[in-house]
Amino acid sequence: MSVLQQAADARIAAIELAAATRAEKDAALLLMAERLVERADDIVAANAVDVANARTGGSADAMIDRLTLTAERVAAMADGLRQLAALPDPVGDVVRGSTLANGLELRQVRVPFGVVGIIYEGRPNVTADAAGICLKSGNAALLRGSGSAMSSNAAIVSVLRKAVADAGLPADAVQLLDASSRDSVKELMRARGLVDVLIPRGGASLIKTVVEESTVPVIETGVGNCHVYVDEAADLEKALAVVLNSKTQRLSTCNTAESLLVHAALVDTFLPLVVEELVNAGVTVHGDPRVAQLSGVVPATDDDWGREYLSADISVAVVDSLDDALDHIRTYGTGHTEAIVSESVTATRRFAARVDAAAVMINASTRFTDGGEFGFGAEIGISTQKLHARGPMGLPELTSTKYVVTGNGHTR
DSSP states (O other): OOHHHHHHHHHHHHHHHHTOOHHHHHHHHHHHHHHHHHTHHHHHHHHHHHHHHHHHTTOOHHHHHHHOOOHHHHHHHHHHHHHHHHSOOOTTOEEEEEEOTTSOEEEEEEEEOSEEEEEEOSOTHHHHHHHHHHHHTTOEEEEEOOGGGHHHHHHHHHHHHHHHHHTTSOGGGEEEOOOSSTHHHHHHHTOBTTBOEEEEESOHHHHHHHHHHOSSOBOOBOOOOEEEEEOTTOOHHHHHHHHHHHHHSOTTSTTSEEEEEEEGGGTTTHHHHHHHHHHHTTOEEEEOHHHHTSTTEEEOOGGGGGOOOOSSEEEEEEESSHHHHHHHHHHHOOSSEEEEEOSOHHHHHHHHHHOOOSEEEESSOGGGOSTTTTTOOSOSOEEOSSSSOOEEOOSGGGEEEEEEEEOSSOOO
């Protein structure tokens, strides 16, 4: 089936879904979760085919980690759907309202986008997350995963579509596009009028391609060159914990720290300690000249400062002031998440006010930039743009608004 036909089918499903009650959508989400757990063995078996192909193809360990599903990860996908069912339905929420001087009642209410296309790489858990968050927010989802996860995604979507239909909602609210060639991506990007918005999730090249070539409106999700800046007024015990968690808690996510900036006042105290701990944790440290003097450090190249490694690597630089740290982040950051560790209220306030990022962490790990951690439930992505949505995109961010005006025979 062509992408345009699938988009047309999704548009029909979206009309019905937009009118569905919260009870109907929540019932579908809970049944989707139940069926995922019931069919976990089939899903993991399908995923094993993808993982084997990835290993044969020489994929990096971080990419294989993003691709791999286990029974526990399938259960986590199901839990994400249950969490969505427990969240308030954004559709119909009144954003603002008033009675005008002429007596007209004005309300701005949340409504679904309609048809949402998601183009994503590697991670098959995104399939369930995206389908669930779109359904809860009243949108039909067109899912275009990567070729590396074709078997996994097909198994997941088969389960989800059957559950949606059994719950009394249109199965075409969740559709998987062919990932065997790039043609489906091109068609999806050109389906303006059938698809209301596109959300790319993946590496820099994927996002750049979609943003530059799509005629469908795009919400840009972010590459994460996230920094941790350790200020001269930092509590060094806190700083060490934040740096290690930001870098090592999980290597393959966009909210993992890829760069560390250390104030020059800490060169003789904190810097040797944190470098030693990172190296002991298996992380390759790419350092500037002041850092490269330490044991186990690889001299950094110009390319290292802007890298999203998604691996056991981190760039480390010494800065002479908070403002130098801000300049470094301004030059190399991607607007995702930036963290400062400092006991100085003046420093943290200046950092938060001047750094340009979707999320700012003060004495906390960059790994907290996540829809689930923020209490939003499963997220559709983390937006690094400034229009419509920024940061973790939960249910309200998957809606637009309309104005409903009520009169009593009013004329102008």
